Amino acid sequence: MRMDKTELILLAVAALLATGGWIAPQWLVFLLTMALAKAMVVQGVVMQMRAGLVTFGQGLFFCVGGYAVGMSGHFLNITDLAVLLVIGVGVAVLLAMILGLLMTRYREIFFAMLSLAFSMILYGVLVKSSALGSTDGFNVKAWTLFGWSPAAGQGPLVLFMIIVASSAVLAVLLHRYSRSNAGMMCEAIRENEVRVEYLGQSPRWVLYMNYVAAAAVSALGGGFMALSAGHIDPEMAYWITSGEFVFIALLGGTAHVAAPFIAAIVFAVVRTYAIELVPHSWQMILGFTLLAIIVFLPKGLWSLFTGNVKRAKA
Amino acid sequence: MSLFAVLIDGTIYASWLFLVAAGLTVIYGVMRILNMAHGSFYAIGAYTAASLVGWYFNNGIGPVWAGYLLMLGCALVAGLIVGLIIERGLLKFMYGRDEVLMVIITYALLLVLEDTMKMIWGVNPYFAYQPYAEMGRSALAGLKVSNYDLMLVGVSLVLGLGLYLWLERTNQGKVLRAVIHDREVAMAMGVNVKRMFTLVFVLGTILGTLAGALTAPAISVAPGIGVEIIVLAFAVVVIGGMGSIEGAAVGALLVGLSRAAAVHYAPEFELFVIYGVMALVLAVRPQGLFGRVLARKI
Amino acid sequence: MTCILETQGLCKEFGAVTAAKDVNVRINKGEVVGVIGSNGAGKTTFINMVTGYLKPSRGEILFNNQSIIGRTPRAITRSGMARSFQVAQLFAQLSVLDNLLIAVAAAESPFPALLVPMRSASRIARADAILVEFGIPQWRDTLVTAVPQGVRKLIDIAMALIGDPQMLLLDEPTSGVSAEEKTALMDTVMRVVAEHQVTVLFVEHDMDVVRRYVSRILAFYSGEVLADGAPEKVLANAQVQEFVTGGAKAHDKAQRSAVK
Numbered sequence: 001m002r003m004d005k006t007e008l009i010l011l012a013v014a015a016l017l018a019t020g021g022w023i024a025p026q027w028l029v030f031l032l033t034m035a036l037a038k039a040m041v042v043q044g045v046v047m048q049m050r051a052g053l054v055t056f057g058q059g060l061f062f063c064v065g066g067y068a069v070g071m072s073g074h075f076l077n078i079t080d081l082a083v084l085l086v087i088g089v090g091v092a093v094l095l096a097m098i099l100g101l102l103m104t105r106y107r108e109i110f111f112a113m114l115s116l117a118f119s120m121i122l123y124g125v126l127v128k129s130s131a132l133g134s135t136d137g138f139n140v141k142a143w144t145l146f147g148w149s150p151a152a153g154q155g156p157l158v159l160f161m162i163i164v165a166s167s168a169v170l171a172v173l174l175h176r177y178s179r180s181n182a183g184m185m186c187e188a189i190r191e192n193e194v195r196v197e198y199l200g201q202s203p204r205w206v207l208y209m210n211y212v213a214a215a216a217v218s219a220l221g222g223g224f225m226a227l228s229a230g231h232i233d234p235e236m237a238y239w240i241t242s243g244e245f246v247f248i249a250l251l252g253g254t255a256h257v258a259a260p261f262i263a264a265i266v267f268a269v270v271r272t273y274a275i276e277l278v279p280h281s282w283q284m285i286l287g288f289t290l291l292a293i294i295v296f297l298p299k300g301l302w303s304l305f306t307g308n309v310k311r312a313k314a
Numbered sequence: 315m316s317l318f319a320v321l322i323d324g325t326i327y328a329s330w331l332f333l334v335a336a337g338l339t340v341i342y343g344v345m346r347i348l349n350m351a352h353g354s355f356y357a358i359g360a361y362t363a364a365s366l367v368g369w370y371f372n373n374g375i376g377p378v379w380a381g382y383l384l385m386l387g388c389a390l391v392a393g394l395i396v397g398l399i400i401e402r403g404l405l406k407f408m409y410g411r412d413e414v415l416m417v418i419i420t421y422a423l424l425l426v427l428e429d430t431m432k433m434i435w436g437v438n439p440y441f442a443y444q445p446y447a448e449m450g451r452s453a454l455a456g457l458k459v460s461n462y463d464l465m466l467v468g469v470s471l472v473l474g475l476g477l478y479l480w481l482e483r484t485n486q487g488k489v490l491r492a493v494i495h496d497r498e499v500a501m502a503m504g505v506n507v508k509r510m511f512t513l514v515f516v517l518g519t520i521l522g523t524l525a526g527a528l529t530a531p532a533i534s535v536a537p538g539i540g541v542e543i544i545v546l547a548f549a550v551v552v553i554g555g556m557g558s559i560e561g562a563a564v565g566a567l568l569v570g571l572s573r574a575a576a577v578h579y580a581p582e583f584e585l586f587v588i589y590g591v592m593a594l595v596l597a598v599r600p601q602g603l604f605g606r607v608l609a610r611k612i
Numbered sequence: 613m614t615c616i617l618e619t620q621g622l623c624k625e626f627g628a629v630t631a632a633k634d635v636n637v638r639i640n641k642g643e644v645v646g647v648i649g650s651n652g653a654g655k656t657t658f659i660n661m662v663t664g665y666l667k668p669s670r671g672e673i674l675f676n677n678q679s680i681i682g683r684t685p686r687a688i689t690r691s692g693m694a695r696s697f698q699v700a701q702l703f704a705q706l707s708v709l710d711n712l713l714i715a716v717a718a719a720e721s722p723f724p725a726l727l728v729p730m731r732s733a734s735r736i737a738r739a740d741a742i743l744v745e746f747g748i749p750q751w752r753d754t755l756v757t758a759v760p761q762g763v764r765k766l767i768d769i770a771m772a773l774i775g776d777p778q779m780l781l782l783d784e785p786t787s788g789v790s791a792e793e794k795t796a797l798m799d800t801v802m803r804v805v806a807e808h809q810v811t812v813l814f815v816e817h818d819m820d821v822v823r824r825y826v827s828r829i830l831a832f833y834s835g836e837v838l839a840d841g842a843p844e845k846v847l848a849n850a851q852v853q854e855f856v857t858g859g860a861k862a863h864d865k866a867q868r869s870a871v872k
Contacts, residue, residue: 123585
């Protein structure tokens, strides 16, 4: 399998990041792990955006991934990390295959609202479910890997390595997907759906596959988040959480597969300091930043790197 | 008896939902903007009313009826100011952009306003229960119902009818409907669409703050109430068909009654029911119950 | 002569408006057919029905002797009938090359591959080849939004042609193009189409353009086929002259009778 330049760079950066983890302080490793987990969810949002759809409900799959991991540990006593993640992704894929049948009939605002609705349905169900801790959620059991249990203090670093490796593999796969026939067909659908039909393609089929794939990717992020935070709660499916993912997606832009990772890390770092310094103005900062991006950097932060800054027409 | 309780509870909840959703649907209908910040307008109305009315009654400033007037008055003023600032200061530069982008822009606005409210009113809850308590209760077929809630039902009926008649019967309303149907053609026919937009947005804002002010005496006004209700308002507006007053009314009734039924018979399903109804309606009739199907064009 | 497209008693009503009334047409393989008619005569409706975009109220459509009523545009395209549009339907934010590559990839399989790159050497070669055929290789890497109208129409047609269709329907290929450019554009299009051995049906308002290329003309008026046959015969037809091609007097008469 030949790798192109971008993919080699991605792998190199991942290797750098992994080595950096050995010398970085605990809090930074923890922050980066959570940021990378969120970035995976954002990748799912970006996949939809490439097809012209904005989802305000990706938190649904983020939450499903996390809760599948947590519940498997709690009720089925499964602690193997690999198995847990596979379960998380699997459940999300099944759900997406069902919901996708409905969701792919809608575009624009209706798609956004419907995705929000389904996410809130899950939120409502979880909040009222005392067996799952309702609004408090519950703790996720410590994970093992192929029988090996990390010693105290080792866990976070090992998880960091695993998530960096997973992110690298994911990045390469998504890079290929975005340049494949299917990925480019998504962009074509965004530009002109009628033409795509007239070229002999089924927009519904392409969008369906994209929707399911995006769900899988986001659920992986949810699973990793559950494992690293050690806790899950219904907030994961709340629409404001989904809004955060949309924000990070816009922050990074959809031009390059690395953008969501970078944006998520920037977001995590800024957020940590903002919450400490101005806890009651954090949302306001988010809001103004979002407006600034829309007006000045419609293609996201990535456009700063590529010099592709196009002022939005008023 | 339980069925009657569901009916009453449902109708009261529905009228509250309609009050909140009316402004949202009007703004979308004319300007094609699904305004997420509408939740913040509601909250601003609630906070303004709660703080001013609370101060009024706690210090026994004057007669009770003046307190009600104050409540309405401050909602109007708050809505006017906020609406003008946002429309003239931000939105007018963004018209014509993609609908979903407008949603994201109003979402950014929501975030900003949420923290602005925290700055102005702090994070502790406000209580202004006096207008609610002063009205007392009535017995309705053996059930105790608050008169304030009944008044809300009345207000929403009057408001709904008023909006509907204004849109359908008056000349202004007809011009507005022309703009709803085709903005460009209306402009070409000499309609001052820009002024219309300002008018409609401010009207929508005032409807939002009014809903908040009217609700304030019945709840504890605290951060986050705007965020909570906006998703409910969306559900109502989407179910009814975006831009339709009749739709918002029917949608509110549907959601109100379903929710009341859930609360009485299966409380775990309360939130589920609201969004479940929305998903169901969208699955069967994508444009909502009273929504217009847009013609395809090639 | 084998019949490639046949419509039998095709009708379409939109409420009180009759867009098509008992349209019976037989197109044979290899023909170049011109479709003329005033605005609102039903030409685009005809194309929309035949390509599956609109469902006819009544009637039958046979493509290669198989009924295609009820089939989607996607299925009809895959069976070998492609079309271009009155307003060029392109992928605005992508380059001209990418537009064509997508058309190539789309023609390959109804289920696009997930991980294999679209921009492969063989596909790029095909796209480049058709750009050269149409005489527009210099626009290869330009974003479609920056491309002039005439070139947009050519790309629109190229995308339809690149899937190797048996039949091509062109909806006003020269619309929006200036009078001086019309002939050059049609010359290019018809030359390429002839080389690909495709049956062509095109809608056109300019009679000079029509006369240059067609072996047969279909004249529409008010949803009906007014005349169908060799160009000299159709254009000499009195009704055609009155309702389609005629001068100012015929136009006024048609207007008055339409208002009644």
